[in-house]
Amino acid sequence: MPDLAWFVVRRLAAAVLVMLALSFAVYLIFYAIPADPANLACGKPCTPDRLEQARHFMQLDQSTIQQYLNFLKGIFAGRTFGDGTAAVHCNAPCFGYSFPLARPVTTLILERLPITASIALGAAVLWLIIGVSLGVVAALNRGRPLDRLSVGFALVGVASPSFLIGLLAILVFGFWLNMVPVSGYIPLTDSPVDWAWHLVTPWLVLAVLQAASYIRLTRAQMMEELNLDHITTARAKGAGEARVVLTHGLRGALVPIVTLFGLDLGGLLGGAILTEKVFSMQGLGDLLISAVAQLDVAVVVGTTLFSAFLIILANLLVDIVHGVLDPRVSHG
Amino acid sequence: MSSSVAGAVSPTRLALRRVRRDRSARAGVALVVGLIVVAAAAPLLVKLAGQDAYTYHIDLLDPARGNAPKGAIGGVSGDHWFGVEPLTGRDLFSIVVLGLRTSLFIAVVVTLITTVVGTLVGISAAYFGGWYDAVVSRLVDFLFGFPQLVFMIALGIIVPGGFPRWLLLILVLSVFGWAGLARLIRNQARSLVAREFVEAARSVGSSGWHVVTRELLPNLLGPVLVVATMAVPGYIGAEAALSFLGVGVPPPTPSLGRSISDSIAWVYTGADPWFLVFPGAALFLAVLGFTLLGDSVRDAFDVRLRRAN
Numbered sequence: 289m290p291d292l293a294w295f296v297v298r299r300l301a302a303a304v305l306v307m308l309a310l311s312f313a314v315y316l317i318f319y320a321i322p323a324d325p326a327n328l329a330c331g332k333p334c335t336p337d338r339l340e341q342a343r344h345f346m347q348l349d350q351s352t353i354q355q356y357l358n359f360l361k362g363i364f365a366g367r368t369f370g371d372g373t374a375a376v377h378c379n380a381p382c383f384g385y386s387f388p389l390a391r392p393v394t395t396l397i398l399e400r401l402p403i404t405a406s407i408a409l410g411a412a413v414l415w416l417i418i419g420v421s422l423g424v425v426a427a428l429n430r431g432r433p434l435d436r437l438s439v440g441f442a443l444v445g446v447a448s449p450s451f452l453i454g455l456l457a458i459l460v461f462g463f464w465l466n467m468v469p470v471s472g473y474i475p476l477t478d479s480p481v482d483w484a485w486h487l488v489t490p491w492l493v494l495a496v497l498q499a500a501s502y503i504r505l506t507r508a509q510m511m512e513e514l515n516l517d518h519i520t521t522a523r524a525k526g527a528g529e530a531r532v533v534l535t536h537g538l539r540g541a542l543v544p545i546v547t548l549f550g551l552d553l554g555g556l557l558g559g560a561i562l563t564e565k566v567f568s569m570q571g572l573g574d575l576l577i578s579a580v581a582q583l584d585v586a587v588v589v590g591t592t593l594f595s596a597f598l599i600i601l602a603n604l605l606v607d608i609v610h611g612v613l614d615p616r617v618s619h620g
Numbered sequence: 621m622s623s624s625v626a627g628a629v630s631p632t633r634l635a636l637r638r639v640r641r642d643r644s645a646r647a648g649v650a651l652v653v654g655l656i657v658v659a660a661a662a663p664l665l666v667k668l669a670g671q672d673a674y675t676y677h678i679d680l681l682d683p684a685r686g687n688a689p690k691g692a693i694g695g696v697s698g699d700h701w702f703g704v705e706p707l708t709g710r711d712l713f714s715i716v717v718l719g720l721r722t723s724l725f726i727a728v729v730v731t732l733i734t735t736v737v738g739t740l741v742g743i744s745a746a747y748f749g750g751w752y753d754a755v756v757s758r759l760v761d762f763l764f765g766f767p768q769l770v771f772m773i774a775l776g777i778i779v780p781g782g783f784p785r786w787l788l789l790i791l792v793l794s795v796f797g798w799a800g801l802a803r804l805i806r807n808q809a810r811s812l813v814a815r816e817f818v819e820a821a822r823s824v825g826s827s828g829w830h831v832v833t834r835e836l837l838p839n840l841l842g843p844v845l846v847v848a849t850m851a852v853p854g855y856i857g858a859e860a861a862l863s864f865l866g867v868g869v870p871p872p873t874p875s876l877g878r879s880i881s882d883s884i885a886w887v888y889t890g891a892d893p894w895f896l897v898f899p900g901a902a903l904f905l906a907v908l909g910f911t912l913l914g915d916s917v918r919d920a921f922d923v924r925l926r927r928a929n
Binding site for chain 1: 762764766767768769770771773774775776777778857860861864865866867880881883884887888890893896900903904907908911912915
């Protein structure tokens with residue numbers, strides 16, 4: 289499929305361009321701040337001499353452009369602050385170095401990422417399953433109680449702030465019914481069962497809320513698809529109802545669902561950040577919020593760009609899936 | 621320019637008629653009107669209750685239970701209609717209605733800003749087309765699939781301490797908010813630009829400004845209104861979420877999101893779950909009311925909204 293390959297290359301190039309433009313903009317915005325990170329590292333009493341030294345060591349005395357180029361170089365080749373015995377190394381891919389925490393930002397992110405990613409990925413899988421299947425069921429039972437129930441559920445889901453539902457879930461299922469753990473994260477490598485068991489409530493909370501818009505979309509798309517001529521043809525040719533619905537109907541409905549999923553990726557990360565706070569898990573959100581409070585610019589910029597890159601990459605994947613599902617996209 | 625043709629009813633009047641007939645629409649309208657009245661009259665209501673949101677009432681707390689409020693339902697009494705906040709004993713009714721006021725104020729202002737900006741950008745992109753349209757479309761695509769919450773949190777670091785946080789919230793939510801409307805309006809306006817009446821207006825030498833304000837805008841009023849109404853609950857939720865994360869409205873200004881966040885410890889220990897119930901219910905009702913209203917406005921104008929293009 290040369291068309292598809294060409295499409296992937298074009299999308300990849302566009303994604304790289306967006307990443308470059310974005311990281312440059314972020315650098316301009318965040319390094320124009322009045323608060324000088326060197327001030328914090330300088331200690332007390334902070335003589336002008338020591339401040340200058342700190343600025344030089346942290347490479348803050350260079351121009352913003354030079355700092356940006358250093359940052360880019362760090363991602364591919366790593367970078368070193370200072371020299372001699374005091375030198376600090378930050379291996380590639382280096383998303384900056386946190387002087388207050390004395391750790392490379394990449395290490396900090398990688399420590400926290402599994403928590404946020406576990407919440408986000410599990411929830412996404414669940415919400416696609418719940419949303420699409422309930423949407424299909426609703427479309428097939430149009431106007432009957434099952435349909436009304438799905439639509440009503442969708443309305444409540446769209447209307448509820450995730451952190452509120454999360455707290456209620458903890459209150460009801462965690463404390464009153466004592467069914468599920470209420471907080472904490474167990475690494476997957478420690479115990480896959482405990483990992484999933486501690487994540488069940490966060491997954492369900494996020495998934496149920498997000499599934500709402502997928503129920504609405506799938507229902508509307510399926511009702512439209514099932515009225516099309518090729519469905520009638522398939523039925524006339526004697527295809528079974530399950531085959532008609534799943535292979536012919538759902539296939540047409542899949543493209544808008546994939547599009548919606550691409551648009552929701554940014555929100556997925558945001559939802560995971562809110563959820564981890566509700567369930568007292570220390571993920572990326574916690575890293576970012578405490579870095580903002582401590583004026584740790586390197587961590588703020590590193591985390592922000594890292595999440596943006598992650599979303600751009602995920603969007604790229606969604607785009608490619610889109611191109612495979614709907615040939616018109618890659619030919620266009 | 622009225623869009624009514626001889627004998628026909630204008631779309632706006634038709635829409636109003638549909639809203640009046642729809643049961644969930646009426647519920648939405650009643651809820652929203654009620655909430656707006658409460659929010660607008662919040663200072664008055666607080667005075668009526670004889671309370672304020674800042675005075676500590678330590679005597680109403682039970683030190684034996686970790687300073688949870690004395691009495692049932694979080695210390696509800698004739699003086700404190702929603703009980704008091706644990707740990708400080710501040711009047712919870714005042715906190716909830718003033719917090720609702722903050723929430724609605726921010727959400728409505730952001731909706732106004734994003735509606736104006738989104739409409740202007742969308743219409744101009746459709747009308748002028750070319751590279752301007754291409755740049756706008758790219759920007760909108762980009763803002764759409766973006767980790768907005770991460771950026772909103774991160775921006776907190778570059779704002780000077782003296783800068784009012786509520787203004788920052790409005791700015792940040794607006795910067796990310798206009799894109800959705802701009803995309804929708806652009807797509808709708810593009811199909812209008814090709815229509816005969818626009819062509820006719822152009823051919824008699826109307827200026828671009830005239831075509832945009834007199835021909836395109838009246839025809840887009842329905843979709844604009846629908847998206848604006850449906851955006852409000854999103855902004856209420858976003859403001860609450862940021863305050864919940866501790867990067868929204870700073871204390872001691874009452875905020876629903878922050879109260880909900882403060883209540884976590886009291887919910888976890890089971891000492892005072894009512895501290896979650898009152899602000900939580902207020903937030904839920906606000907979001908639900910505007911969602912119902914948005915749905916009914918959409919049904920009334922019969923606009924088919926597509927989130928994707």
